[in-house]
Amino acid sequence: MRSWAICFGAGILAGVANARCAPSTCGGSPKCIAAIGADAAVGEAFCSSWLSLAPATTTVTELETATSTLVSIETALTTLTLTTATITKTGGVITTVYQKRAIASSSADPADAIVSTCSSNDARISSACSCFLSTATTSTVTVFATAVSTAVVEAASTVVLTVTSNVVATASAAPPAVTIPANPVVNYNFENYLTTGNILPWTDTSATSGGRVQVIDGVNPCTSGGAYCAGGRVVVRTYPPTTGGGYVGIKETFNAKPSTTYAVSFMYRCLNFDSSTRIDVRYAGVLVGTSNSCNAGAQFIRSTGIRFTTDATGRGELEIRFYNPSNAPYLYFYADDFQALAV
Known part of the structure; x- marks a missing residue:
């Protein structure tokens, strides 16, 4: 049986006030x-x-x-x-x-x-x-x-x-991080070809646009007087189609910084070219620049002044197209050291 010698000084049920419930005053028989x-x-x-x-x-x-x-x-x-x-x-x-x-x-x-x-x-x-x-x-x-x-x-x-009488929310979140390299273009010097036998993540358009794309070793990609040389001697060699004034291209999809402007540069050399020979650069399918400074020397030329801006995701496709507008029968290109640096 419950002992009723003790009464509490605060009511528990709504509408019950029992402050008076001391041992001597607790009402009831x-x-x-x-x-x-x-x-x-x-x-x-x-x-x-x-x-x-x-x-x-x-x-x-x-x-x-x-x-x-x-x-x-x-x-x-x-x-x-x-x-x-x-x-x-x-x-x-x-x-x-x-x-x-x-x-x-x-x-x-x-x-x-x-x-x-x-x-x-x-x-x-x-x-x-x-x-x-x-x-x-x-x-x-x-x-x-x-x-x-x-x-x-x-x-x-x-x-x-x-x-209980109030609510406090706590949370611990430790999501993974994604680091963007200074140059997000992968295998930009094509040196991986020596061990893998392919130029991934680069792909080429020859299946749809015609022409040929090769990777060769032993070329010295340096600018005039050796002022700048690429990191190795493996370069891509492209042969655009000789009919239809078309092109052959290489392209790569990569992740860069979101909403950021990048400057594109690369080294190239034209052989058996004419005045209409050119290289177009496209980002996300849009033309962002052209290089057409071919010369008769053995040195490479470094392209400049080409830029693109990423969207809010930072993900996009860079495509380099090698054109033969006049259908020159022996035209081909060397290219190497592709870079995209934030400006």
């Missing part, structure tokens, strides 16, 4: 209180119903915000931001009101016994119930939520929220 406390679950259900008490309500409004940010021009990171949730309470403090448990049909109704012991006196029953229910406990609400942030780089994190 001792016999009546004893009848209610004979079975705590039955007594709580009986008194909740008798006093027409409803549980206090708690409304939890959960607010989540996920943002994605590019950090610096070299590294793309994802930042996850969560805001604190808010709580609105109505009806006073939180409580748990127990329902009356089922009574076997062969037993007497405990409520009848309580009413009988309390002499069917409404005021006496109400006073005893107020003191009896003063020891009810508050409830705790727990909320679980998941937030996912998505960007150029993706990362996921799980947020667990525990709600």
Whole structure:
């Protein structure tokens, strides 16, 4: 049986004020209180119903915000931001009101016994119930939520929220980083060909545009007087078609810095050329520059003044087209050291 020598100084149920419940002033007949406390679950259900008490309500409004940010021009990171949730309470403090448990049909109704012991006196029953229910406990609400942030780089994190009188959200996100090299053009000197036998990630257009593309070793790609030489002696050799005034090209798709302007340069040499011979540079399918400074010497020429600007993703295709507008029968090109540097 519950001891009623102790009463708490703060009401737990909405609408019950029991600051007066000291040992000497707790209202109600001792016999009546004893009848209610004979079975705590039955007594709580009986008194909740008798006093027409409803549980206090708690409304939890959960607010989540996920943002994605590019950090610096070299590294793309994802930042996850969560805001604190808010709580609105109505009806006073939180409580748990127990329902009356089922009574076997062969037993007497405990409520009848309580009413009988309390002499069917409404005021006496109400006073005893107020003191009896003063020891009810508050409830705790727990909320679980998941937030996912998505960007150029993706990362996921799980947020667990525990709600009592307020909610605080915490999150730990450590997304991977993507580093963009100074020159995003891969295999720009074609030296990988010596070990792989191909020029990947470069591809050529010969299957659709005609002409031929080869990679050879042993060429010395230097400018006049050796003022500048490429990093190796492996170069690409292209033969544009000799009919139709067409071209043959090499192209590569790569990732650069988003929304950034790049300067394109490369070394080239023309053989058996004429005044109409030229090299066009396209980025994302758009013509961004032309080189046509072929000369009769053995030295290479370095192209300049060609630029393109990436979009918000930084991903795009660079294509170099070698043209033979006059259908010269023996025209071919050497090219090497392709670069794209941010300006």
